[in-house]
Amino acid sequence: MAGPIRQPIDLQSLERYIEQHVPEIKTPLDVKQFGYGQSNPTYLLTSRDNGNKYVMRKKPPGQLLSKTAHQVDREYRIIHALENTPVPVPRAFCLCEDDAVIGTAFYIMSFLNGRIFADPALPDVSAEHRREMWKSAVKTLATFHSVKPASVGLENFGRMNNFYNRQLKTFATISEAQAKAVDVDTKVPVGKIPHYDEMVAFFGRAETQPKDRSTFVHGDYKIDNMVFHPTEPHVIGILDWEMATIGHPLSDLTNLLMPFTTASSPLAASAGRANEAFVPGHTPGMPTKEECLAWYESETGWKIIPSEMAWADAFGTYRGSIIMQGIAARYARRQASSEKAGDYAAQMKPFGEMGWRFVQECMKKLEGEGKKARL
CATH class of the missing domain: 3.30.200.20 (Phosphorylase Kinase; domain 1)
Structure with a gap:
């Protein structure tokens, strides 16, 4: 690689x-x-x-x-x-x-001598290993979330509580700068993410946010940021820690499980993010999202409320659009380090549209639980 x-x-x-x-x-x-x-x-x-x-x-x-x-x-x-x-x-x-x-x-x-999978469907492994590798990924995340920051001398690694509001504030500053980045050749600015203002308004409503929790968070926890054992079905290392902090554990969980969340979404397909391998029953050995959540709950002892998971899924997609915008901005300035930066940059707008759709779906779930979800 x-x-x-x-x-x-x-x-x-x-x-x-x-x-x-x-x-x-x-x-x-x-x-x-x-x-x-x-x-x-x-x-x-x-x-x-x-x-x-x-x-x-x-x-x-x-x-x-x-x-x-x-x-x-x-x-x-x-x-x-x-x-x-x-x-x-x-x-x-x-x-x-x-x-x-x-x-x-x-x-x-x-350097960790192991396997890194760009495709979270884990191709070319047996059905049994595919299931065990996803289980290891989920349980490794639960283990990480169970480490108390103070126990390793990092109690000041981030602020406790109010994570999502802090994220909104940080993303506002970052997104504003990214939107102004101008392509060195076309002289066209990257521009705003679709429905950005509406999404920010929704996520800022305290009464619909998930219950506040504070643990370590990785910030970009997903299959291609893990190293698996060369032959055995378990994680031997987690990579790419630049966004790690103290925050809400749902942010990591929804990021890991996003392939399941977007598997059947037409908007995800238009953004190149709908992996049919995660449609239930399509891929031998592939667990369901519900099974993954059950593994996480079993390891942490925390029961996840469906509407909170839906909110976190919507926020995770909004956050993803900020990341895509950042890649687009670095690509515009020719500072992007990845060979595929141009492909990722093109996904900013469809990713924003997908985030807005998830916000609308989240509002329906919240209203079904009797919570006010108006913008």
Whole structure:
């Protein structure tokens, strides 16, 4: 999955830093860049001395659109803090915040020898393993949500309570900046997400929001951010921690289960996000969304209210449209690190339309429970 370097780094400067600060990593190094990583460029480092492999994550080059994104220091902190817990994470070797070394802040972690699946349907595995791998993904999330921030010295990693309102405020700032990004060739701005104002108005209504809870949250917990054992059906590592904080656990759960939520949605199909493999009964061994929720509830002891899950699903899709807009903005400025950034950028508008449809479906569920759901 690693290939040609698209965003060059000063290898000699990096090697000097490693020799001074991480002597257990033997230089000289061979460097390749991973094709994935929509936000932070990710590199494979291989020691020519002993063949050991490591992974480096760095901020993108150039002036960044948002100070709240690309925080590799937060990634390092939480990975390092979780190393001695039941949560499977790589080993974090070092964090360098000196831009003079390779141009931006970066950190280095261990390379996990396992399988990464771009397709959450987990193709080319047996039905039995597919079910067990999804069960492992759900239970690993429940284990992560059960770690108390104070128990690993990260009680100040984020603010307790009121997570979704804080997210709305943060996304407003980010989305405004992203919408103004102008394509370097066409000179056309990225623009606003469809139904953005209506969605924000709905999500801001305190009486319809899920009950407030506070746990660690990963921020982008999904199948392609996990490493599975090379042959066995379980998770051996969680990757891409840049959006981790203290927040509402439903945000991670709905993100993980989004393929089930969007499986039969025409709008999801138009956004390239409807995976028929998740239609019940279509794929051997594939669990249902209800089974996944039951596994999570069993592990955490928390009973999830259907209307709260529907609200979180709608918010997760709205959040997804913000992420797509961000990729579109970086693509417009030619700062995107992924080879597929242009494809993701094109999904911003249909993703926004899908978010609005989910909001409308959520309002029906809330009204069915006797809650006011007007905008």
